[in-house]
Amino acid sequence: xxxxxxxxxxxxxxxxxxxxxxxxxxxxxxxxxxxxxxxxxxxxxxxxxxxxxxxxxxxxxxxxxxxxxxxxxxx
Ligand SMILES: [Zn+2]
Numbered sequence: 001x002x003x004x005x006x007x008x009x010x011x012x013x014x015x016x017x018x019x020x021x022x023x024x025x026x027x028x029x030x031x032x033x034x035x036x037x038x039x040x041x042x043x044x045x046x047x048x049x050x051x052x053x054x055x056x057x058x059x060x061x062x063x064x065x066x067x068x069x070x071x072x073x074x075x
Contacts, residue, residue, distance in 0.1 A: 027035065043057070056069035064071050 056067065056073060058068050060066050060068045060071035060073075062072050
């Protein structure tokens with residue numbers, strides 16, 4: 001049994017190695033989809049404003065420790 005587990009682990013390592021090689025060469029459509037999904041799930045960067053208005057995702061300046069959009073921005 002133990003021998004089987006070692007063999008299984010070795011196979012997995014070789015698969016990971018191959019996947020790593022592929023990712024360096026060319027992305028498969030599945031991998032491109034995964035990349036797109038990752039980008040979709042990345043929140044957009046708030047535009048930097050020239051005034052003192054805090055970003056909605058920044059910690060609230062009142063010191064509550066909450067995000068501005070969940071704190072004083074609601075008032
Ligand atoms: Zn606040």
